[in-house]
Amino acid sequence: MKNRFHCCATCIHFAAEKKEKGGMAYRCVRLGYETKPSYTFTCWEPTAKVKRLMKKEGIYSS
Numbered sequence: 001m002k003n004r005f006h007c008c009a010t011c012i013h014f015a016a017e018k019k020e021k022g023g024m025a026y027r028c029v030r031l032g033y034e035t036k037p038s039y040t041f042t043c044w045e046p047t048a049k050v051k052r053l054m055k056k057e058g059i060y061s062s
Contacts, residue, residue, distance in 0.1 A: 003054075003059060005046060005050050005053065005054055005059070006040050006044055006046075007037060007038050007039065007040050007044075008026070008028065008035045008036065008037055008038070008039045008040070008041070008044075009037035009038070010044075010046055010047060010050040011028075011044050011045055011046065011047070012045045012046070012047050013028050013029045013030035013031070013043075013045065014026065014027075014028065014029075014035070014037070015027045015028075015029050016037075028041075030043065031043070046060070
């Protein structure tokens with residue numbers, strides 16, 4: 001079963017910055033790479049809010 005929460009935008013290492021000339025820049029602070037909110041990687045660590053939602057749905061235990 002695929003975890004619907006697992007994507008860069010829900011990771012603690014995800015950073016979004018507004019560009020001066022419009023648009024957004026998305027980065028993985030841990031890896032130092034440009035990314036997109038919908039990408040998924042195995043190094044994913046969910047934010048506290050996402051962990052709570054996952055626990056509520058029985059997906060996460062800790």
